[in-house]
Amino acid sequence: QSALTQPPSASGSPGQSVTISCTGTSSDVGSHRYVSWYQQHPGKAPKLMIYEVSKRPSGVPDRFSGSKSGNTASLTVSGLQAEDEADYYCSSDAGSNNWVFGGGTKLTVL
């Protein structure tokens, strides 16, 4: 159950778009539709931003979008805003009732 691979950091200026990658294997990201993304501000509880690769829960701005190609999932934040500065984590079904998270990406809004 190895963690999914995310870049440790990403950044962009207000209004720009940023994409965060999440690379797994054919046993997790590559073979399951249950890829999710969570946002966590310092000292706060995580928040679900994307589920089933590209679906947004009610209340999540459409500036957040998700996609997947092969063993890599991606989260794109468009029209960056100051409040988007946070840690972002991907997670994936790894089969056999196992779940794996990524190491997290710290998004900085310049």
Added chain:
Amino acid sequence: EVRLVESGGGLVQPGGSLRLSCAASGFTFSSFWMSWVRRAPGKGLAWVANINQDGREKYYVDSVKGRFTISRDNAENSLYLQMNSLRVEDTAVYYCARGRPDYMDAWGRGTTVTVSS
């Protein structure tokens, strides 16, 4: 309002035990899978365990199998995590979450577990 409040964290020596609790309110607790997720210092989130609605299905990450036990009391709207044989590497903030990792739409603020001599 959906609310999850964890408790029971603290400082414990290696080999010791702790029981975490999560009090749920604002939703029909018995209708949802529930999970425990942790975040070790300087590291990312990690799934620990989850349990189905009636408590008959329980799943664990390999590193805690045989040491941790997840349980629930639907009458009390509570989720538990019994942690035995604790190791230094179990040090983390432990979060209670509604759902399984594919869709955890409500989280508590977490309770801190420190395993140290």
